[in-house]
Amino acid sequence: MTSLEQERWSRVKGRLKAEVGDDIFSSWFARMDLEGVEKDTARLSVPTRFLKSWIQSHYSDRVLRCWQAEEHGVQRIELTVRTAAIKAPQAKPRVEEQPEPSREQKIEKVVGAEPRLSGAAALPVSAAHEASGGSPLDPRLTFDTFVVGRSNTLTHAAAKQVAAARRGDLVMFNPLYIHAGVGLGKTHLLQAITWAGNATGDRKVLYLTAERFMYGFVSALKNQNAIAYKEALRGIDVLVIDDLQFLTGKNMQAEFCHTLNALIDAGRQVVIAADRPPADLETLDDRVRSRLAGGLVVEMGPLGEELRFEILKNRVLAARGHHPGFEVPDTVVSYIAKSVTHNGRDLEGALNRLLALSKLSGQPMTMEVAEREVRDLIRPQEPKRVKIEDIQRVVARQYNVSRSDLLSSRRTANVVRPRQVAMYLAKTLTLRSLPEIGRRFGGRDHTTVLHAVRKIENLLGNDTALADEVEALKRQLQME
Structure with a gap:
């Protein structure tokens, strides 16, 4: 792959992230690599068959459009699975050459329990978390940047309670189950819990998307260390699972059920998020649904206009830290908050458009400019979802x-x-x-x-x- 192709691929990923949002990009595209461009085909690779299937089913057209915006000659995307992403199991050493590792050493190797080497402890929280097998964390998704409103007050308070607990404290909400529609802040709160919990060093908090949870088990099975992987997961102080609705397969659900039961029975905290309440997850086993419903189930409601306004004001303030000349009048912020009602990602997209326009053209942010730039994000009000x-x-x-x-x-x-x-x-x-x-x-x-x-x-x-x-x-x- 040439340096020019690599530059184009970086721009394509930037376009893709701007379109789908950071959390979706982290879940589905963070581990997508460019293998090369041949004639009219961009060859991409991902580490798992599940990722390949999901991207092909839901995002292939969008990936192609982002490529064509950078390179008109690309007419199709070819997606493959990187077989080298999962290492072949190593041969077991002879006993006389190397002693059998202890249970604690196995756990450290598989999931990355607290390292014994002092140099590893100096890793930043995000790097240490990813090194331990966790899904990528967005440094912007913390409690400090979460805007609290009427629709998410209870959920925010419960998340803060979980994050503030210490090892040995009585677990109050277990599991804590958060459900809401797309773009209402579930992932933000789950990652905020992870950031806050790991920052203290008192407890080990592991954040996994459902896809990453499944990938970990498949990888452990192929590497013949599934038992150590299970032990490692059950040694986590706080296990955070995002997008549970994507957990598929009877065997995988059985493993999740065993892990969930083992953690709760041991007094460890479990936090889960999905796009619907436990009773509506039809593909899940009845035992899992029952266990999830037995904890604290909280819903994050739609973003009200006042909350949308505060979210936009915060985002403008954050953007100004990197782009000092970026100014958006309150009248424009109020118009976007009133007009873009679907979810927080649409708000983020609207603001990104204004920021790009400000940087590229230098135009002042007037009401006329705002109306033109966000008109396609104004959607008709959806009817209430009846349960x-x-x-x-x-x-x-x-x-x-x-x-x-x-x-x-x-x-x-x-x-x-x-x-x-x-x-x-x-x-x-x-x-x-x-x-x-x-x-x-x-x-x-x-x-x-x-x-x-x-x-x-x-x-x-x-x-x-x-x-x-x-x-x-x-x-x-x-x-x-």
Whole structure:
């Protein structure tokens, strides 16, 4: 690979990071390397098949667009797996030549427990964390840079409590499970916990994305040191897992369940984040969902306008530290906070555009400039995401029955009709499958749910009173 290709690849990565955000870039693209450019093809490599599959399925077009912005001649991307990324297992030394390493030495080798050499202890927190097998940490994602508002106060307080604890303290929230939509600050808080915990040196905090967790186990199996890897994970004081919704495969989920149980039973802290509550992680085993739900489950709500304004003000102030001439009037900040409502990443993207325009053209940040630059980030307000629990609660209240009645096996008329209505609403207002709806209604078969849905659909065409009731229930669910 030539130096020119390397420079282009650096610019491509910069474009990609600006588009997808730092946390997504760190999770999926940080370990992507350029192998070379031949004719119209850019050959890239990643260390795992999982990464290759995910990038090809979700980001291949975006990677290609970023390449074409730097090199028009590139027409396609070729992604391969670096087989050399996982070292072949070494032959075991003869006993007389080298004694069997102790359990502590095995743990240090696999996950990077506290090194015995004083020189290694001087590594910066981020370098030491990555050397220990953790996912990359963003130095900007600390508690100092996290903006607290009404939608995240409880989550922030719980995260601070976890980060401030010391070895031997009673674990209050275990596991701490944080769920929220994309770009609302989950990763920021998880990395803040990791930074704060490792800075004191009192406890060892390990931050892993779900993909990195899976990669670690696969690598350990190939290197024939899976037992040592498991022991090492279970020796962590605080294990932080991000994007749990990406944890796939029965074997991998079983390993995660064993690790989770071992840590909690030993009084070690576990912190987990996902894009939905435990009950909605349909691909996870029931035992894992139950254990996750048994801790403190907190939701980070949408960013309100006031919080969006404060986030933007903080980002402008931080950007000014590196670009002293960057000025954004409060009227422009207020306009962006009011107009860009989807998530924090869109806010970051809007501000990056203004910063780039300021640096490249020197134009002052007027309202007209802001309206032009961020117009494609202004999205229509998404309807409220309805949960099956909300449907069950609203329907039970409407028909004067209890939620346990809806989940029971009772077949009296005053329970059967509300149950069928609730199943119908669950099918029409959520993305849950028929088997999942049946499971959430007392473990019923999917054919029971299908019968209920068809029954209500047929009645709605002839029974105007029922149609009015169903429409009223839908309005209540969207407003609550």
